[in-house]
Amino acid sequence: MNNDNKNFVLFAVLAALILFGWPYIARTVFPVANPPVTKIEKGKQQPLPNPGADPTADSPAALRDRAQVLAESPRVRINTPTLQGSINLRGARIDDLVLTRYKESIAANSPPIRLLSPSGTRDAYFAGFGWRGVGGFAPPAADTVWQATGTELAPGRPVTLAASNxxxxxxxxxxxxxxxxxxxxxxxxxxxxxxxxxxxPYSFVNRSGVSKDPDSWTIHTGPMSAHNGGADYDLDFKDLDEAPATYTSKGGWYGFSDKYWLTAAIPDQAADVTAQFRGGANKSYQADYTVAPKSLAPGAALTTTARFFAGAKEVDLLDGYEDTLGITHFGKAIDWGWFEVIMKPIFQYLHWLFGVLGNFGVAIILLTFTVRLIMFPIAQRQFASMASMRAIQPKLKALQERYKDDKPRLQQEMMALYKTEKVNPLAGCAPTLLQIPIFYALYKVLMLTIEMRHQPFVAWIKDLSAPDPLTPVNLFGLLAFTPPAFIAIGVIPILLGISMYFQFKLNPAPMDDVQKQVFALMPWVLMFVMAPFAVGLQVYWITSNVLTILQQQWLYSKHPALKTAPAK
Structure with a gap:
C-alpha cells in the first residue's frame, strides 16, 4: 500500500472514530446542548417536559403532599415580582420558593421553576438562620416556632421573627x-x-440530592463558593460524600449552583467566618458558615447582618450585587472560565442586539456579521498569502522530489524558499485560529446564560440553546419512531454541512490527491459532529460560512492567482 492510500485509510479511520465516538466524548468532557424542548410527532411540534424537573410536580398527589407539609407549621407569605413562597416559622427557614419569571418548559401550562421545598418533600431544599449553642448558651432550636410581626414579606415590607430562651x-x-x-x-x-x-451567628443552605444539571469540564454545577479572594469550582457532590470541606475566610459566600439557579449564604463581607460543605445521609448536602463567638454582656445586644440569595443567575443582576453590595466574586457564580474576557463582551453585545431586535437568532446572525467585519483585513492578508503559496507550488514540488530522502535538508530548502519569496505558510491559518476562542465563547454563552434559555428563532426552532428537533431521518416526524441521536441529523446541521461543502469547493484545490479526498469528506464529518450542538451555534457557523463564500468571491477578483492553476 503506497503512502497516499495509507494516509486516506488513516483519515477514514479517524473520521469514523470522530463520527461514532464523539457523543461519548462530548458527554464526558462537556455538554453539547441543552435537552430538546420540543418533539416532532406526525409532522406536528409538541413541547417536551423539562427532564430535570420533578416528574410528579404537576400531579395532584405531589401538590397535596407538598401542601400537607406546608400546612404543618405556621408561615409568612413571600410575595415579590420574581418570587412566590413562604417562610417556615418552625425553625426560621426559607423553604418554599418558586421563580415566577421562569417556567419548567415552553408549554403554555408549564408550572414555574420551583427552587426551594420544605424538609419532608421530594427534592427538599431550604435555608436557615440562627446561633450556635456554645458554652452553655441555648439559642432557639430547630423546632422552635418563632413569632412574626407580619403575615407577608414583600419589597419594602420586612418581617421580624422573634423568640426567647x-x-x-x-x-x-x-x-x-x-x-x-x-x-x-x-x-x-x-x-x-x-x-x-x-x-x-450562623446560616446554612441544605439540599436533598445532587444537581440534575450535569457537572462537566466546561460547566460547573454543585457546591460553589467564593473565599480567600477567589471563586472555587473544585468541589463536587462526590467529594462531599467522602469528606467535608472546611474554609476560613473573610466574607465570601457559600451555596449550591445549578446551570441556571443559585442559592448562596452570604455573611457580612468584613466578618471572619468558618465555612464548610458536608454530605449527610440519603444524599443530603449542606453549605454553612458561622461567625467567631463574641461575648455578650448582660444588658447588651449584638446585631449581625447577612444575606441569602435564591434565584436565577442573571448576568447583570449578579454583577450588580457584586458591585453595589460588595459581595466577593458574586458574578463568578456563572462559570465563565478562561475566556471570560471574550465571553462577557459577546454576551453583552448579544443581549443588547436582542433588546433592539427581539430575536436572539437574528442577534447571533448580526454578531457573526460583526465578527467577520472585524476580521476582514486579516482575511485579505490570508488570501494574499494563499495566492503566494499557490504561485510557488511548482517550486515546492520540485524540492520535495529532489530531497525526498533527506527530510532535514528539505525543511531547510523550503524555509529558504519561503524567505526568498516572502511567503508565510501559516498566515492562512490566522482567521481560523482567531475564530476558535470566539466560537468557544459563543458556545459557553449559549450554554451558561439563562438569558438564552428557551429563546426561539424561527418556525420549529423554539430553543436556540438546544439541538435541532426536526430531522429527515424519520420524515420530519411523520414516521412513528425516534432515530438514535448519532444519526438524527437535523435540518440546520444539514444546512451547515452544505454551506461547508460550498465553502471548501471555493478554496484552491490541493495538489495532493489524498488532501482532495480529505477536504471532500470533511464537511459531512463535521456535519455529524456538530449535529448535537445548540442550534444557535450552528446558526453562527452557517452565517459565517455564507459570509466567507461571499468574501472569497470578492477576494478572488482581487487575487486571480488563486483561481488559476499554478505554472508547471
Missing amino acids: ATGQRFAIRIAVDANYMFTVTQTVSNGGGAAVPVA
Missing part, C-alpha cells in the same frame, strides 16, 4: 427582600440574663 436572651431575625432574589437577614441577640453569653 429560658435564660433571658431574646432573639430577633429581621428578613427583608428586594424586587429580585436577594434576602437581607439581620440577626439580633439581647442579653437579659445575669451572665455574659458567647454569641455565634
Whole structure:
C-alpha cells in the first residue's frame, strides 16, 4: 500500500472514530446542548417536559403532599415580582420558593421553576438562620416556632421573627427582600440574663440530592463558593460524600449552583467566618458558615447582618450585587472560565442586539456579521498569502522530489524558499485560529446564560440553546419512531454541512490527491459532529460560512492567482 492510500485509510479511520465516538466524548468532557424542548410527532411540534424537573410536580398527589407539609407549621407569605413562597416559622427557614419569571418548559401550562421545598418533600431544599449553642448558651432550636410581626414579606415590607430562651436572651431575625432574589437577614441577640453569653451567628443552605444539571469540564454545577479572594469550582457532590470541606475566610459566600439557579449564604463581607460543605445521609448536602463567638454582656445586644440569595443567575443582576453590595466574586457564580474576557463582551453585545431586535437568532446572525467585519483585513492578508503559496507550488514540488530522502535538508530548502519569496505558510491559518476562542465563547454563552434559555428563532426552532428537533431521518416526524441521536441529523446541521461543502469547493484545490479526498469528506464529518450542538451555534457557523463564500468571491477578483492553476 503506497503512502497516499495509507494516509486516506488513516483519515477514514479517524473520521469514523470522530463520527461514532464523539457523543461519548462530548458527554464526558462537556455538554453539547441543552435537552430538546420540543418533539416532532406526525409532522406536528409538541413541547417536551423539562427532564430535570420533578416528574410528579404537576400531579395532584405531589401538590397535596407538598401542601400537607406546608400546612404543618405556621408561615409568612413571600410575595415579590420574581418570587412566590413562604417562610417556615418552625425553625426560621426559607423553604418554599418558586421563580415566577421562569417556567419548567415552553408549554403554555408549564408550572414555574420551583427552587426551594420544605424538609419532608421530594427534592427538599431550604435555608436557615440562627446561633450556635456554645458554652452553655441555648439559642432557639430547630423546632422552635418563632413569632412574626407580619403575615407577608414583600419589597419594602420586612418581617421580624422573634423568640426567647429560658435564660433571658431574646432573639430577633429581621428578613427583608428586594424586587429580585436577594434576602437581607439581620440577626439580633439581647442579653437579659445575669451572665455574659458567647454569641455565634450562623446560616446554612441544605439540599436533598445532587444537581440534575450535569457537572462537566466546561460547566460547573454543585457546591460553589467564593473565599480567600477567589471563586472555587473544585468541589463536587462526590467529594462531599467522602469528606467535608472546611474554609476560613473573610466574607465570601457559600451555596449550591445549578446551570441556571443559585442559592448562596452570604455573611457580612468584613466578618471572619468558618465555612464548610458536608454530605449527610440519603444524599443530603449542606453549605454553612458561622461567625467567631463574641461575648455578650448582660444588658447588651449584638446585631449581625447577612444575606441569602435564591434565584436565577442573571448576568447583570449578579454583577450588580457584586458591585453595589460588595459581595466577593458574586458574578463568578456563572462559570465563565478562561475566556471570560471574550465571553462577557459577546454576551453583552448579544443581549443588547436582542433588546433592539427581539430575536436572539437574528442577534447571533448580526454578531457573526460583526465578527467577520472585524476580521476582514486579516482575511485579505490570508488570501494574499494563499495566492503566494499557490504561485510557488511548482517550486515546492520540485524540492520535495529532489530531497525526498533527506527530510532535514528539505525543511531547510523550503524555509529558504519561503524567505526568498516572502511567503508565510501559516498566515492562512490566522482567521481560523482567531475564530476558535470566539466560537468557544459563543458556545459557553449559549450554554451558561439563562438569558438564552428557551429563546426561539424561527418556525420549529423554539430553543436556540438546544439541538435541532426536526430531522429527515424519520420524515420530519411523520414516521412513528425516534432515530438514535448519532444519526438524527437535523435540518440546520444539514444546512451547515452544505454551506461547508460550498465553502471548501471555493478554496484552491490541493495538489495532493489524498488532501482532495480529505477536504471532500470533511464537511459531512463535521456535519455529524456538530449535529448535537445548540442550534444557535450552528446558526453562527452557517452565517459565517455564507459570509466567507461571499468574501472569497470578492477576494478572488482581487487575487486571480488563486483561481488559476499554478505554472508547471
